[in-house]
Amino acid sequence: MSLSITYRRDAMRMREPFRISGYLLHAMPAVVVTVSDGTYFGHGEAAGVYYMNDDPPHMEREIERVRAALEDGVDRRGLQALLPPGGARNALDCALWELESFQAGRPVWQLAGVPEPTPRITTFTLPADDPAEILRRLTAFSHARAIKLKLEGDLAADTERVRAVRRARPDVWLSVDANQGFGGDDLDPLAAMLVDQAVSLLEQPVKRGAEHLLDGWDCPVPLAADESILDLTELQEQHRRFSVVNIKLDKCGGLTEALAMAAEARRLGLGVMVGNMAGSVLAAAPGFVLAQLCDVVDLDGPWFLAEPGADRGIFDAGKVMVPAAFWGVG
Known part of the structure; x- marks a missing residue:
């Protein structure tokens, strides 16, 4: 089958700039x-992996590199051997997957x-900003039942951020994402603060490549790898x-490997x-298939897009629901 x-690029502009450790994303x-x-x-939609220099130009070069093989009929299983994990393979x-759904007349989840x-x-994410700005943005999440707060790696400032959110929302399930911002000396005081503030998950405290800093550390909060x-x-x-492992389709190269992970x-x-990695409902849809197997769901990306109606009504009462017909056969 030939x-x-x-493919095309989409700017995916955010409704407001978003700060994480080391980056201000527009x-x-x-x-x-x-x-x-x-x-x-x-x-299929992919944003790539920005911290691996996996940007749209790189993804497009990767697509062109395997175009001939795909146009000759290589399927998604063969694609696994043609491209490494990353945005191009994800898209x-x-x-x-969606093509196969239409050909088979069956929804992707089946x-x-x-x-x-x-x-x-689903979690809704707050930036690593000053507490006043965080609280301003938190007002838009009155419906949220789970919140993820970005940290920046400054323990004193991050403590004020966490305390501000916890005071405002004592009811909410709360996680933090350090985005590689901390060193080994900060881990114990960071964990103690998180326990004190009833934080339920700590994501990626140390840099990629510095995982040895975690060896022998008995973290009292569930520790997630991103x-x-x-x-x-x-x-x-x-x-x-x-x-815990945070599986992202842009990182692993698509739903096929995500299911295996x-x-x-x-x-x-x-x-x-x-x-x-943010993105539209088209990016969230395959993630939502995977979400049916997951303990923690963080699929708030479409909410942050600037285009009016970009989330297509998939969020309600703190939950996400992507109808099967949004991607493949319904």
Whole structure:
């Protein structure tokens, strides 16, 4: 079966600038891929992995590198051997999933072998800003039942951020994402503060490549890997240092590997989380399929886009629900 492949860029501008450790993000540009067999079409969106220099130009070069093989009929299983994990493979893999859904006349969740999707509580993310700005943005999340707060690596300032959110929302499930901002000397006082503020999850406190700082550390808060575990290989290499893995399709290269990672994480005794690199509902849809297997869901990306109506009504009462018909057969 021969295929045609086209792609375009999307600026994915955010409604407000968003600060994390080391970055101030105004947009999360994406590549949107379309594959067609002449009758049916499949679509996939990827933002890549900004801290790995996996940006739209790089993704487009990777797509062109494998265009001939794909147009000759390589399927998504063959794609795994053609491209490494990353944005290009994610966009193509997800497009091939949707194409397969239309060809088979079955929803993606059935093809993937996951339970029929139901609404899931999702985190809504606050930036690593000053407490007044954080509280201003928190007012937009009155519906939220789970909040994720970005930290910047300054323990004193981060403590004030966490305390401000906890005072304002004592009811909410709260996690923090350090985005690689801390060193070894800060880990114990950071953890003590998180316990004091009833924080339920600590994500990626140390830099990618500095995971040895976690060796022997008995963290009293569940510890999630994000940047430290990109794909299935790194899950097998690094899992002993973490209790949860945050699986993102842009990191691992698509839903195909994400499903394999979730199964392997369970085998290894880890909790499973699904995240996103911002993006539209098209990016959230395959993540939502994976979310049916996850303990923690962080799929708030479409909420942050500047275009009015960009979230297409998928958020309600602190939950996310992406109807199957938004991506593939409903």
